[in-house]
Structure formats: C-alpha cells, structure tokens
Amino acid sequence: MKTIGLLGGMSWESTALYYKKINEEIKEQLGGLHSAKIVLYSVDFEEIEKLQHLGKWDETAKILSNAAKNLENASADFIVICTNTMHKVASIIEQNINIPILHIANATGKKLQEEGIKKVGLLGTAFTMNQEFYKDTISNNFDIEVIVPNDDDIQIIHKIIYEQLCLGIIKEESKKQYLRIMQKLHNQGAEGIILGCTEIGMLICQEDTNIKLFDTTHIHALEAVKEALK
Incomplete structure (x- = not known):
C-alpha cells in the first residue's frame, strides 16, 4: 500500500472527512483491521x-509548497490537497516536489x-x-x-462557505439557498452539480x-484509495 500525503487544514472540518472516508474505503476493500497509510500536514487556515x-x-503557494515538501520528506508517495480552491496553485506546488499531486478536478472530471x-x-x-483554473x-x-x-x-455561496461551513456551522436556511441555486443551474441545462468545495x-x-x-471530497478520497492500492 502506498502512503497518502494529506495536505489539509483548509478547513480542518473537511480534512477530517477525507481521513474518515479514506479509512472507511480501505477497510471496505481490504477488510480486517486494515487502515490507510497516511501522513497529514495541516496548515493554519486563517493565514491562507x-x-x-x-x-x-x-x-499561499509558498506555504503549501513547504508543507508538501514536509509530506514528501515524511515518505508520502503522492499528495492529496484537501481543498478545491487551492488547486489554483497545484502546478506551482508540483514544481517544488518530486512526488505527484492527485488533482481533485481530474478525479471529478473522470x-x-x-x-x-x-x-x-x-x-x-x-x-x-469565477476563475478558470478549475x-x-x-x-x-x-x-x-x-x-x-x-x-x-x-x-451567497461564498459567504456561507467561509462564514458558516468552514466553522462547522450548518443552517437550514443556507441549505435552502443552495438548493434554490442548484435548481436554477439545473433549469439552465446542468445534468448534475459539482459540490466543488470540500x-x-x-x-x-x-x-x-x-x-x-x-x-468532490468523496470522489477525491476514493481516487486516493485507488492510487494507494495500485
């Protein structure tokens, strides 16, 4: 089994979901007392x-590149950046390390x-x-x-992410807003919706x-397991 390097903390709530989903899938596939080989580097999200x-x-790229180097030095075989937004600087991070990054948008596109x-x-x-990288x-x-x-x-979506979800706050009114926006996209021809924030x-x-x-959290975590078990 390969060792997964989790670059997390953005936010820690979603990083915890990665850890849980990856280990649940390893247990499902291998049985017994198997769990994932994981190295975790968690940054301070306030700074980011x-x-x-x-x-x-x-x-931000400098901070995450240094974190990625630490994961590489801790014997991670590949890196999972536990956030969609920071894949904006994924190519810069890759230039500073010698192990691959498992890109969340590629996993989702697949x-x-x-x-x-x-x-x-x-x-x-x-x-x-708004930006084109994703x-x-x-x-x-x-x-x-x-x-x-x-x-x-x-x-509306952005504000709810940073002022509520990243703080672990879940509100029914926010769910209604998201569902309303999703329905509008569906009415414009979207056959599905990417939950493109972890x-x-x-x-x-x-x-x-x-x-x-x-x-994307679920998709990315499962892709990490697939890579780890190759």
Missing part, C-alpha cells in the same frame, strides 16, 4: 484565507465522464467559480461544459435533491 482574499496566491455528463453546474468558493481542467480534459451561478448567487457536503447530500450530485 487572508492571503486568498488579498489575491496573494504566490504566498467521474463525470463515467456518468455520461456533458453539462454540469459548479458550486464552490468565488475563486473556484473549470478549464474539466472542460479541456473531459469535454464537459461547466456553468456557474450568477454573481449574486456566487456571493465543505459543501456537510450541508447538502444526495437525499436533499433529485439532481445528480458530485461530492
């Missing part, structure tokens, strides 16, 4: 969040392709929805059209809607 909103992505999805809605932070990975690598909410709805699965699950959901 401030740099994100100041647009200082190079500084799953969408397997499900025959041609047009998908994307929810996530404003950075993930959408282009899915569009260019998997020939899938990615659509996002309007500007007002993007701000915290969104804390608020929304498949039982809440008839629209097909693609929870």
Whole structure:
C-alpha cells in the first residue's frame, strides 16, 4: 500500500472527512483491521484565507509548497490537497516536489465522464467559480461544459462557505439557498452539480435533491484509495 500525503487544514472540518472516508474505503476493500497509510500536514487556515482574499496566491503557494515538501520528506508517495480552491496553485506546488499531486478536478472530471455528463453546474468558493483554473481542467480534459451561478448567487455561496461551513456551522436556511441555486443551474441545462468545495457536503447530500450530485471530497478520497492500492 502506498502512503497518502494529506495536505489539509483548509478547513480542518473537511480534512477530517477525507481521513474518515479514506479509512472507511480501505477497510471496505481490504477488510480486517486494515487502515490507510497516511501522513497529514495541516496548515493554519486563517493565514491562507487572508492571503486568498488579498489575491496573494504566490504566498499561499509558498506555504503549501513547504508543507508538501514536509509530506514528501515524511515518505508520502503522492499528495492529496484537501481543498478545491487551492488547486489554483497545484502546478506551482508540483514544481517544488518530486512526488505527484492527485488533482481533485481530474478525479471529478473522470467521474463525470463515467456518468455520461456533458453539462454540469459548479458550486464552490468565488475563486473556484469565477476563475478558470478549475473549470478549464474539466472542460479541456473531459469535454464537459461547466456553468456557474450568477454573481449574486456566487456571493451567497461564498459567504456561507467561509462564514458558516468552514466553522462547522450548518443552517437550514443556507441549505435552502443552495438548493434554490442548484435548481436554477439545473433549469439552465446542468445534468448534475459539482459540490466543488470540500465543505459543501456537510450541508447538502444526495437525499436533499433529485439532481445528480458530485461530492468532490468523496470522489477525491476514493481516487486516493485507488492510487494507494495500485
């Protein structure tokens, strides 16, 4: 079994979900007392969040590159960045290490392709929805059209992520807002919705809607297990 390097803390709530899902899947596949070989480096999200909103992505890349080097030095065979947004700097991190990064958008695009999805809605932070680093990975690598909410709805989604979900706060009104926005995307032709922030699965699950959901935390964790067991 390969050793998985988890680069987490963004937020710690979703990192905990990664740890749980990966170990549950290892136990399911191998049985007995098997658990995953994991090295975890958890950063201080307060520091990262401030740099994100100041647009200082190079500084976030330095922090995460140093964390990734520590994972490599601790004998991780590959790295899982436990957040969608920070894949914006994944290519910079890769330049500073000698082990691969298992990209969350590639894992998600592969799953969408397997499900025959041609047009998908994307929810996530404003950075993930507005910028091209995530959408282009899915569009260019998997020939899938990615659509996002309007500007007002993007701000609603972003605010709920940072002011509630990253703090472990779950509100029914926020769930209603997300479901409303998801339905609008579905009405625009989205055959499914990417839960493109690792915290969104804390608020929304498949039982809440008839629209097909693609929870990136779950997808990414399962892809990590697949890689670990190769």
